[in-house]
Amino acid sequence: MARLAQTHGLTDVQQEILATVRDFVDKEIIPVATELEHRDEYPQQIVDGLKELGVFGLMIPEEYGGLGESLLTYALCVEEIARGWMSVSGIINTHFIVAYMLKQHGTQEQKDYFLPRMAAGETRGAFSMSEPALGSDVSAITSKAVKDGDEYVLNGQKMWLTNGGTSTLVAVLVRSDEGHPEGTAPHKSMTTFLVEKEPGFGEVRPGLTIPGKIDKMGYKGVDTTELIMDGLRIPANRVLGGTTGRGFYQMMDGVEVGRVNVAARGCGVAQRAFELGVSYAQQRHTFGKPIAQHQAIQFKLAEMATKVEAAHAMMVNAARKKDSGERNDLEAGMAKYLASEYCKEVVEDAFRIHGGYGFSKEYEIERLYREAPMLLIGEGTAEIQKMIIGRRLLEEYRFQG
Numbered sequence: 001m002a003r004l005a006q007t008h009g010l011t012d013v014q015q016e017i018l019a020t021v022r023d024f025v026d027k028e029i030i031p032v033a034t035e036l037e038h039r040d041e042y043p044q045q046i047v048d049g050l051k052e053l054g055v056f057g058l059m060i061p062e063e064y065g066g067l068g069e070s071l072l073t074y075a076l077c078v079e080e081i082a083r084g085w086m087s088v089s090g091i092i093n094t095h096f097i098v099a100y101m102l103k104q105h106g107t108q109e110q111k112d113y114f115l116p117r118m119a120a121g122e123t124r125g126a127f128s129m130s131e132p133a134l135g136s137d138v139s140a141i142t143s144k145a146v147k148d149g150d151e152y153v154l155n156g157q158k159m160w161l162t163n164g165g166t167s168t169l170v171a172v173l174v175r176s177d178e179g180h181p182e183g184t185a186p187h188k189s190m191t192t193f194l195v196e197k198e199p200g201f202g203e204v205r206p207g208l209t210i211p212g213k214i215d216k217m218g219y220k221g222v223d224t225t226e227l228i229m230d231g232l233r234i235p236a237n238r239v240l241g242g243t244t245g246r247g248f249y250q251m252m253d254g255v256e257v258g259r260v261n262v263a264a265r266g267c268g269v270a271q272r273a274f275e276l277g278v279s280y281a282q283q284r285h286t287f288g289k290p291i292a293q294h295q296a297i298q299f300k301l302a303e304m305a306t307k308v309e310a311a312h313a314m315m316v317n318a319a320r321k322k323d324s325g326e327r328n329d330l331e332a333g334m335a336k337y338l339a340s341e342y343c344k345e346v347v348e349d350a351f352r353i354h355g356g357y358g359f360s361k362e363y364e365i366e367r368l369y370r371e372a373p374m375l376l377i378g379e380g381t382a383e384i385q386k387m388i389i390g391r392r393l394l395e396e397y398r399f400q401g
């Protein structure tokens with residue numbers, strides 16, 4: 001049988017990269033993922049292996065030491081990795097978004113300084129928009145930067161930084177009224193700062209504290225933190241792109257590719273859930289036959305596989321659109337929305353197929369069941385995706401009365 005979620009039209013290089021990553025996932029991630037997740041342990045050995053494979057530099061141009069691959073290649077690798085363990089794809093995701101933002105919007109000096117280190121995985125990226133009082137409504141950000149000579153002084157509290165502790169470079173979005181008079185639209189008075197710091201917790205740079213890991217229901221292993229800025233001084237040459245007031249657009253650009261990425265994670269987790277469900281259904285017997293022989297279970301498997309295929313096709317479509325240089329916000333929003341919803345549904349069906357054993361920590365599906373909900377929230381909730389999709393549809397289908 002052909003596996004689900006095949007991608008046609010890949011180059012030999014793409015196929016080779018994917019085969020290598022899949023092999024790594026099968027041998028190095030799947031066998032240890034559940035145990036590490038239950039211990040909430042950072043997968044250092046896996047991260048070192050991915051560094052060696054060049055995954056941290058996958059989309060960074062070759063001139064900066066990366067592999068210069070497309071968003072599609074990247075997303076397909078993320079799908080494979082998430083199939084093994086979603087948290088590992090989270091470790092790469094924020095790094096990838098920051099590298100992408102630097103590539104697209106950084107000054108030449110910023111690219112020359114950061115990208116080679118990021119490609120090698122020496123510098124590791126996190127990005128920070130959310131605050132305790134806001135996530136969806138980015139325009140309501142209250143953290144602030146005030147100019148003081150050749151520096152900016154940053155104050156405020158950030159929330160939900162994936163890789164907040166382990167990263168050494170955080171792209172932080174704050175309000176910067178300098179040069180932007182009172183009453184300027186919120187999205188025009190925001191700036192992204194490139195904040196370097198030591199890894200770890202506590203005061204990781206004067207004026208910058210990472211208090212500790214947030215205790216989460218799933219998505220464990222990867223650290224998610226708060227970030228507190230109290231008189232944090234950042235030189236003016238660490239404003240992303242060199243000009244203030246462009247942060248909102250830069251972050252939205254980053255989040256747009258991030259959405260393809262989250263869609264890819266949904267595809268990977270759903271694929272693994274299907275694999276677990278279809279395997280268990282052939283081993284468990286009730287009423288004298290494997291449960292896979294009951295039509296109700298076969299229908300579940302059919303629905304699950306159809307969802308896996310549909311989500312994969314939409315994710316690939318969104319990635320290819322971006323790679324072709326076209327605007328892809330509609331496709332990325334649709335792919336993220338559908339893949340995350342389907343992922344949750346496929347995981348739930350696989351859980352039901354496992355009966356009572358799905359509730360036992362001995363079975364992998366228990367972990368997936370706690371991981372899938374994160375995809376409904378990260379990089380914009382379902383409601384936010386539908387807002388983006390709806391607005392774009394009204395632009396495309398404007399009533400010509």
Ligand SMILES: Cc1cc2nc3c(=O)[nH]c(=O)nc-3n(C[C@H](O)[C@H](O)[C@H](O)COP(=O)(O)OP(=O)(O)OC[C@H]3O[C@@H](n4cnc5c(N)ncnc54)[C@H](O)[C@@H]3O)c2cc1C
Nearest residue numbers: 127128129130134135136137160161162378379380381383
């Ligand atoms: C594990 C994890 C990791 C994360 N990592 C990061 C990270 O690395 N960097 C970062 O910046 N953020 C990160 N986030 C934050 C994430 O992006 C936000 O949680 C998300 O955007 C939702 O924001 P919120 O939690 O403030 O919910 P809210 O914005 O308060 O929304 C609450 C509910 O209201 C709905 N809602 C909001 N506005 C509307 C509207 N206009 N119409 C209809 N419904 C609406 C939402 O869909 C949601 O259901 C992470 C979150 C989690 C849980």
